[in-house]
Amino acid sequence: MTKIAVAKGDGIGPEIMDAVLSIFEAAKVPLEYQFVDMGKWVFDKGYSNGMTPEAQQAIESLGILFKGPMETPKGKGVKSVNVTARKTWNTYANKRTFQTLHGVDTVFSKAGIPIDITIVRENIEDTYGGIEHMLTNDVALSRRFITRPGSLQVIKYAFEMAKKKGARRITCGHKANIMKLTDGLFLEVFYEVAKEYPELQSDDVIVDDLCMKLVIKPNLFDVVVLTNLQGDIVSDLCAGLVGGLGFAPSANIGDHISIFEAVHGTAPDITGKNIANPTALLLSGFGMLRHLGLMETAAMIENALLYTLESGQHTGDFGDKNTPSLNTTEFAAAIIANFGKTPHHNPKPILDNHYVTPTNFKLERNPMLESIDNNEEFIVGVDMFIESNEQPNWVAEKCLKHTMGLFKLITISNRGTQVWPTGSVFTNLVNQYRVRFESIGNVPVTQTDILELYRLLMVDFKICSTELLNMWGDKKAYSLAQGQ
Ligand code: NAI
Numbered sequence: 001m002t003k004i005a006v007a008k009g010d011g012i013g014p015e016i017m018d019a020v021l022s023i024f025e026a027a028k029v030p031l032e033y034q035f036v037d038m039g040k041w042v043f044d045k046g047y048s049n050g051m052t053p054e055a056q057q058a059i060e061s062l063g064i065l066f067k068g069p070m071e072t073p074k075g076k077g078v079k080s081v082n083v084t085a086r087k088t089w090n091t092y093a094n095k096r097t098f099q100t101l102h103g104v105d106t107v108f109s110k111a112g113i114p115i116d117i118t119i120v121r122e123n124i125e126d127t128y129g130g131i132e133h134m135l136t137n138d139v140a141l142s143r144r145f146i147t148r149p150g151s152l153q154v155i156k157y158a159f160e161m162a163k164k165k166g167a168r169r170i171t172c173g174h175k176a177n178i179m180k181l182t183d184g185l186f187l188e189v190f191y192e193v194a195k196e197y198p199e200l201q202s203d204d205v206i207v208d209d210l211c212m213k214l215v216i217k218p219n220l221f222d223v224v225v226l227t228n229l230q231g232d233i234v235s236d237l238c239a240g241l242v243g244g245l246g247f248a249p250s251a252n253i254g255d256h257i258s259i260f261e262a263v264h265g266t267a268p269d270i271t272g273k274n275i276a277n278p279t280a281l282l283l284s285g286f287g288m289l290r291h292l293g294l295m296e297t298a299a300m301i302e303n304a305l306l307y308t309l310e311s312g313q314h315t316g317d318f319g320d321k322n323t324p325s326l327n328t329t330e331f332a333a334a335i336i337a338n339f340g341k342t343p344h345h346n347p348k349p350i351l352d353n354h355y356v357t358p359t360n361f362k363l364e365r366n367p368m369l370e371s372i373d374n375n376e377e378f379i380v381g382v383d384m385f386i387e388s389n390e391q392p393n394w395v396a397e398k399c400l401k402h403t404m405g406l407f408k409l410i411t412i413s414n415r416g417t418q419v420w421p422t423g424s425v426f427t428n429l430v431n432q433y434r435v436r437f438e439s440i441g442n443v444p445v446t447q448t449d450i451l452e453l454y455r456l457l458m459v460d461f462k463i464c465s466t467e468l469l470n471m472w473g474d475k476k477a478y479s480l481a482q483g484q
Contacts, residue, residue, distance in 0.1 A: 173206075412436070
């Protein structure tokens with residue numbers, strides 16, 4: 001019998017996990033559970049990552065974690081247990097499926113518009129590294145990492161899953177029109193991978209337009225792949241399309257460890273009342289069962305759930321207010337009572353197999369340390385981020401003294417908008433400028449040259465941060481300022 005790790009979590013976690021496991025037990029799901037200590041209560045005992053070493057060891061050796069929601073301790077410097085788990089174990093693809101459930105009324109179900117959308121969200125990178133600094137008292141900076149290997153992993157997963165699902169279409173959501181290098185890289189990788197899947201219709205939509213289209217015509221979309229933060233927002237939007245977070249399952253897929261959980265949180269307002277809706281966790285459980293190859297059992301329980309929803313039985317958070325709601329335990333019992341029944345709408349076939357075993361598409365060689373770009377790389381300048389309360393012309397005057405006969409001062413920008421050599425008096429200024437020096441004729445310079453420039457500028461400014469300006473062959477590896 002396969003053994004998995006189970007963490008009941010905080011808040012309503014134990015209530016909904018007990019309900020789901022009672023359904024699994026009644027269905028004789030052939031799984032053995034190792035309950036592990038993880039969550040806010042473990043954090044409170046002094047374990048800063050929210051899990052005991054025994055829990056970590058068990059999850060790493062078993063490879064599957066089925067978890068309830070966990071509270072993020074409030075306070076500065078404290079990281080979310082959920083995000084730590086996803087990042088620590090490199091569960092790089094977050095798959096969230098959103099389907100019309102008959103019995104869960106939404107504007108779309110009432111209009112007869114079916115929804116079946118799978119969001120694949122990159123789960124590790126982007127701003128979720130939480131690498132942030134105050135550059136000055138007034139200016140905070142967040143670093144956003146989008147990497148080629150990281151994008152490749154999640155996008156390959158999305159295509160492979162879409163192919164298995166028999167998807168009509170796979171769409172990349174992005175903001176590459178503004179974030180040309182970061183989202184541009186994600187989009188570039190998307191179309192590189194798309195070439196290997198000519199049978200799938202692949203296209204891209206800018207994320208704001210995507211949100212509007214999802215709300216107006218959700219049935220146009222099938223599989224959508226996005227970077228981390230945009231994927232987080234768009235997947236909650238999709239949860240809203242099918243009835244809310246109570247119906248939003250989630251699978252965090254990695255090469256070695258996968259985590260299955262509901263999208264919603266610990267619901268502190270209803271904790272301990274036995275009224276929480278266990279559906280999202282149960283749907284996540286189906287994902288886990290299928291991931292483990294237990295197709296038949298998953299289909300049987302899912303059909304019982306669909307039948308239960310169709311027949312109008314509901315917990316207090318959804319359904320017809322004129323019929324009494326069931327509590328968590330009663331709702332689980334109703335599903336068990338419906339084992340063997342077939343729903344009228346969209347019964348689940350046994351082989352609903354779009355579950356991709358990650359090892360199938362592992363990158364051949366060490367995936368995370370390799371670059372496919374063999375172009376010659378050299379430094380042609382530097383962006384100095386300096387603190388100053390002075391006007392741009394004053395800043396420029398000081399900088400122009402220090403060009404060492406090697407650099408030219410190209411542009412000064414404030415919050416990304418050029419304010420020197422040209423600009424507008426209407427541009428608002430904060431006390432931090434980006435000053436760009438490029439080598440004359442773009443000849444390669446050394447880090448020692450940059451250090452010397454730094455030393456000279458230090459006399460007049462506090463330098464908050466620096467970024468090298470690299471060239472890859474004849475391609476600039478940095479963006480231009482707005483207006484440059
Ligand atoms: P939440 O999802 O816990 O609650 C939002 C609203 O939805 C509340 O009114 C709640 O009663 C309701 N709700 C949520 N799940 C429900 C269910 N199964 N049945 C019926 N009603 C349900 O979001 P909130 O309040 O922002 O977060 C509470 C805590 O949960 C925070 O500490 C947060 O960090 C954590 N959280 C954990 C997640 C995870 O473990 N993956 C995900 C999201 C939040």
